[in-house]
Amino acid sequence: MENTKNTKRILVVGELADGNVVGIIGELLGVGRRLADALGGELSTVFLGSSIIETAKQAFAQGADSVYAVDDTVLEDYQPELYASVIEKVCKDLAPSVLLLGATPIGRDLAPRLSWRLKSGLASDCVELSIDPETSALIATRPVYGGKALAEVDCGTTLPAMATVRPKSQAALPPDPARTGDVVLLNVYADPAVAKTRVVSKTTAEVKGIRLEDARIVVGGGRGMGSAENWKVLEALAEDLGGAVGATRGACDEGYCDTVFQLGISSKRVAPELYLAVGISGASQHMTGVSFSKHIACINRDASAPIFSEAEFGVVGNWEDVLPAFHRKVKELLSG
Ligand SMILES: Cc1cc2nc3c(=O)[nH]c(=O)nc-3n(C[C@H](O)[C@H](O)[C@H](O)COP(=O)(O)OP(=O)(O)OC[C@H]3O[C@@H](n4cnc5c(N)ncnc54)[C@H](O)[C@@H]3O)c2cc1C
Incomplete structure (x- = not known):
């Protein structure tokens, strides 16, 4: 599914953990805000999970103009095929011009699956993003040769332009509690039959002190x-x-x-x-x-x-x- 509409929407694929929006999403909303302003577009984020509406609201204070959610018990745990199929449908509805994910274990797993489904390219593990003022293309900077050099990638005109962003590479905006809004529930069917694996148990790694x-x-x-x-x-x-x-x-x-x-x-x-x-x-x-x-x-x-x-x-x-x-x-x- 190639997106031919240029909505100028920047869409951040959200991640939640322990009742909070995870840190990298704040960073993605920070850089997404800059990109949306450069394009004259809207900054949106979408969360998948179960009973997530209240937590998802945090994204408004972090810079999102609109927050979407697909809330279903089958989405409680991350499952690659299921999440990819749901986000593909979300992208069909929202037609983002730019799709951003964290270079986290989940983002690194999801992004290539989505880029194949959306018939788009993917700049992975980026440390800088900007918009070309002449072509409006996403310009992504990413380390190459084991971090010894930086490559600048012009994502061109195929939409959505996609990038994963390295955690700790971007500044999050200072939270603004005055920014609030209602989370829009998307009516997207999460078909459990597409899942090829299921979570049988979860173990929390014991971390002494700071992560x-x-x-x-x-x-x-x-x-x-x-x-x-x-x-x-x-x-x-x-x-x-x-x-x-x-x-x-x-x-x-x-x-x-x-x-x-x-x-x-x-x-x-x-x-x-x-x-x-x-x-x-x-x-x-x-x-x-x-x-x-x-x-x-x-x-x-x-x-x-x-x-x-x-x-x-x-x-x-x-x-x-x-x-x-x-x-x-x-x-x-x-x-x-
Ligand atoms: C495909 C691939 C992926 C890899 N991915 C990773 C990865 O993600 N992360 C990773 O870390 N490695 C990775 N490696 C391995 C990597 O190439 C190195 O082998 C590894 O990082 C070496 O670890 P080291 O520096 O601890 O050990 P060594 O290379 O053995 O170095 C030990 C150092 O300690 C010094 N030393 C010894 N004793 C003392 C002492 N008493 N006081 C002070 N200094 C001392 C020595 O002078 C030496 O420089 C990967 C390799 C491959 C091929």
Whole structure:
């Protein structure tokens, strides 16, 4: 289904968790607001789920002009084929010019399915979006070559132009409680027969302290930490810094850390104020997950490790010698 109507509507595919609109949706509404203003169009968002109307209303304060919902018990849990079929129908009704999703596990799964169904292209994992003032095409900027370069993609005239956006790459608008409205319920049939899988159980990962994706400081550990016992040193430092611990695949492979904390091209991506890499070589597959950190510092005993060309500050040495003194200084500064 190709959209031939140019409605100038920017449509954000919403995500909800624990009774709230998830953080990336605030960012998408922030960038969507700019795009809608540049196009002279409307900023809309659509949520799928069960009993979601009250939660969906939060999107007005975050910048949406209109909020839509498909509310059905069969949509309680994310299911790829079901969600894709419903959003395809929603796009047929609303005919957006631009369709935005978060580069989250759900968005990364849904976006290619939708782009095929909508006969559109997809710019994935974008860190910047704008509108070409002459052609009104969506211009998407996305990291390539493991984050070593940025490519600018002209999404052309096929509508809707589609992009997934990397979490923490956009500024959300300050919430405006004066902006309110009614959620429009869409009468779209969610056909459970299209689902090829079903959720049989859900397990919540236990997270001590701050979530990795939300942390302003991330202490990253690599294979150079040497053991699961040594890993506790990183956890103690992260706790005192009010941050979280991330890991390389090397560290996870060695069993020092659970894979839910792995950062990189095939795992989580973060963009904290500070990324402190300890015992990490700096392989491009890992750096892709942290390259949008504001500052990167490292400790590595090998002066020729690639991490030194990525870091702003680096110490050549064994972490066993460097980290305890650093941690002591952190405590001293925090207590003073
Ligand atoms: C398709 C593909 C996808 C991948 N995806 C990911 C991904 O998403 N995330 C990811 O992390 N990796 C990923 N990898 C793996 C990646 O290429 C690297 O192998 C991995 O990141 C290396 O982890 P590391 O730096 O901990 O280990 P190593 O490369 O073994 O480096 C350990 C470092 O610790 C230093 N060191 C050792 N002892 C000490 C000490 N006592 N004090 C200080 N420094 C010390 C060493 O000098 C060395 O530089 C992927 C690979 C492939 C092929």
